[in-house]
Amino acid sequence: MKEKWIEKNITDFVVEPNLLDYSHEYERFDWKDVASAFDGLPSGGLNIAHEAIDRHANGTLAEKVALLWLCEDGHQKKYTFSQMKKESAKFANILSSLGLVKGERVFTLSTRLPELYIAAIGILKNLNVLCPLFSQFGPQPILQRMQRGDAKVLLTTKKLFEKKITPILNELPELLYVLLIDVEEDESTQVLSLPRLMQSASDTFEIPHTQPEDMSILHFTSGTTGMPKGVVHVHKAVYTHWMSGKYALDLHPNDVYWCTADPGWVTGTSYGIITPWIHGVTNIVDEAEFDAARWYKILQDEKVSIWYTAPTAIRRLMRINSQPTKEYDLSHLRLIQSVGEPLNPEAVIWGKEKLKLPIHDNWWQTETGGIMISNLISQTIRPGSMGRPLPGIKAGILRVNDDGSVTEITEANKEGDLALKVGWPSMFRAYLHAQEKYDKSFIGEWYISGDLAYKDEDGYFWFVGRADDIIKTSGHMVGPFEVESTLMEHPAVAEAGVIGKPDEMIGQLVKAFISLKTGFEPSEELKRELIGFGRKKLGTAVAPKEIEFQENLPKTRSGKIMRRLLKAREMGLPEGDTSTLED
Ligand code: ATP
Ligand code: MG
Numbered sequence: 376m377k378e379k380w381i382e383k384n385i386t387d388f389v390v391e392p393n394l395l396d397y398s399h400e401y402e403r404f405d406w407k408d409v410a411s412a413f414d415g416l417p418s419g420g421l422n423i424a425h426e427a428i429d430r431h432a433n434g435t436l437a438e439k440v441a442l443l444w445l446c447e448d449g450h451q452k453k454y455t456f457s458q459m460k461k462e463s464a465k466f467a468n469i470l471s472s473l474g475l476v477k478g479e480r481v482f483t484l485s486t487r488l489p490e491l492y493i494a495a496i497g498i499l500k501n502l503n504v505l506c507p508l509f510s511q512f513g514p515q516p517i518l519q520r521m522q523r524g525d526a527k528v529l530l531t532t533k534k535l536f537e538k539k540i541t542p543i544l545n546e547l548p549e550l551l552y553v554l555l556i557d558v559e560e561d562e563s564t565q566v567l568s569l570p571r572l573m574q575s576a577s578d579t580f581e582i583p584h585t586q587p588e589d590m591s592i593l594h595f596t597s598g599t600t601g602m603p604k605g606v607v608h609v610h611k612a613v614y615t616h617w618m619s620g621k622y623a624l625d626l627h628p629n630d631v632y633w634c635t636a637d638p639g640w641v642t643g644t645s646y647g648i649i650t651p652w653i654h655g656v657t658n659i660v661d662e663a664e665f666d667a668a669r670w671y672k673i674l675q676d677e678k679v680s681i682w683y684t685a686p687t688a689i690r691r692l693m694r695i696n697s698q699p700t701k702e703y704d705l706s707h708l709r710l711i712q713s714v715g716e717p718l719n720p721e722a723v724i725w726g727k728e729k730l731k732l733p734i735h736d737n738w739w740q741t742e743t744g745g746i747m748i749s750n751l752i753s754q755t756i757r758p759g760s761m762g763r764p765l766p767g768i769k770a771g772i773l774r775v776n777d778d779g780s781v782t783e784i785t786e787a788n789k790e791g792d793l794a795l796k797v798g799w800p801s802m803f804r805a806y807l808h809a810q811e812k813y814d815k816s817f818i819g820e821w822y823i824s825g826d827l828a829y830k831d832e833d834g835y836f837w838f839v840g841r842a843d844d845i846i847k848t849s850g851h852m853v854g855p856f857e858v859e860s861t862l863m864e865h866p867a868v869a870e871a872g873v874i875g876k877p878d879e880m881i882g883q884l885v886k887a888f889i890s891l892k893t894g895f896e897p898s899e900e901l902k903r904e905l906i907g908f909g910r911k912k913l914g915t916a917v918a919p920k921e922i923e924f925q926e927n928l929p930k931t932r933s934g935k936i937m938r939r940l941l942k943a944r945e946m947g948l949p950e951g952d953t954s955t956l957e958d
Pocket of ligand 1: 596597598599600601602603604713714715716717718736737738739740741742761824825826838840841935
């Protein structure tokens with residue numbers, strides 16, 4: 376499996392030797408030294424909001440643009456660090472005046488509006504816990520999460536409130552207030568106008584003493600493998616954000632940075648809010664949903680230099696037959712990073728050909744709070760590999776023994792459980808109301824990620840699949856990613872989702888669901904061709920035996936292919952939790 380991609384290890388992916396090469400720093404990296412990157416609160420302790428906004432507002436970056444907001448209709452709004460400090464102070468004062476105390480949860484349900492970003496910082500300032508919801512959730516998933524998360528305040532818009540909250544309001548007796556972003560007058564004693572409150576709130580707020588271990592954010596996972604889990608993070612996570620902002624995203628003061636993830640998901644908060652600001656970098660937020668032409672225009676017009684996106688978006692761009700660098704000036708772009716799902720080698724190579732930059736894959740989870748493994752700008756990319764662990768992160772491939780203990784597999788190219796040595800600062804501190812599940816995620820000093828991977832001789836990690844998705848066929852273990860990536864090499868294939876379908880003879884049969892690129896039509900002939908293509912590339916044991924065309928594969932709202940759903944539907948079983956399923 377590995378050799379195949381190494382062939383494609385195009386050496387010109389190596390960036391010219393230059394100052395970006397931090398490898399010398401890796402060896403002497405120590406989390407203790409990261410403390411010196413932070414200011415610390417005047418009242419003592421460590422608070423994300425202070426480090427991201429106030430410290431810059433108090434210094435030389437005060438008038439620099441922190442947030443460049445692109446409205447769907449084409450106009451823009453800019454907020455400097457100084458303005459962000461004041462606006463977020465007002466929000467913190469509002470929460471405090473409403474009687475909210477440390478640790479109480481504030482949920483957000485909003486499209487990507489500036490108020491959402493201001494509120495996120497204000498919530499952290501008042502030592503409340505930020506609980507982001509994805510704005511496209513329906514009432515039931517919202518209710519489930521707000522009940523589980525003990526919501527005290529909800530920030531939302533009038534439209535979302537009427538459509539999604541009104542039907543469930545009676546079931547949320549603990550909810551004290553709803554703050555509406557876009558109404559001028561209060562609607563009741565509990566449903567309040569945010570603009571009115573902001574008008575009279577003071578724009579100074581002294582952040583109380585914050586312990587690094589104080590809870591900061593509660594995130595719900597994507598629900599790709601089952602019921603979404605509530606994942607608890609703390610202020611100290613900012614250490615990982617600083618480290619990964621430096622080493623994986625290569626953030627420098629003059630960068631213009633755009634993370635396309637919605638803050639309803641962990642990438643959208645860790646890297647769409649906190650990390651760029653920790654580094655004092657201008658952060659672009661686009662209100663609109665995906666649109667290829669709009670995206671290329673943003674990259675061009677805003678002179679984006681660092682772009683953090685996801686495989687699902689890249690695959691959508693790949694579907695369109697375009698010549699982006701001929702149609703747009705993308706000359707400011709110097710790094711593209713991607714996370715969320717396996718990044719097929721085809722996509723890495725497409726980036727190199729069409730955007731004149733390879734796409735750098737990185738790996739992490741809601742539970743890890745920040746990037747753990749990444750292809751660095753200064754190192755050779757191995758298309759199909761997730762890269763190498765970042766400094767301060769010890770990743771290993773483990774074998775779980777019969778007695779439940781684990782052994783690290785030191786041999787190269789041997790598959791096992793992808794695990795992390797505990798102790799990195801942004802490690803999740805709990806699964807909400809699920810202590811047993813949390814405890815089970817750890818064996819000895821390792822956190823077991825639930826993903827399978829292997830490591831090559833040079834320390835690059837290669838994703839095999841989620842432990843739940845691994846296919847056992849005729850005595851072989853097959854990772855769906857390998858099969859999907861191979862199918863995507865075929866010119867007709869836009870996306871592939873591969874599952875193991877129970878089969879009496881061979882245990883599980885490899886079945887591929889395929890969506891086709893524009894210009895290709897499903898046919899029996901194409902099916903045969905793809906089966907033949909798979910056999911030639913993968914061998915008969917691993918190649919799909921069945922192919923089914925689907926116009927769109929089922930995905931989570933964060934864009935991940937839901938293989939468990941493909942499987943349940945194939946087998947006529949209940950679909951399980953579908954709260955995060957895309958419409
Ligand atoms: P749930 O835990 O609810 O099933 P989820 O695991 O998709 O959902 P997230 O925390 O958003 O929730 O996603 C993390 C997972 O996404 C990883 O465990 C991994 O399976 C997948 N993933 C993320 N980045 C990559 C990557 N670069 N390559 C392969 N897989 C990735
Ligand atoms: Mg998960």
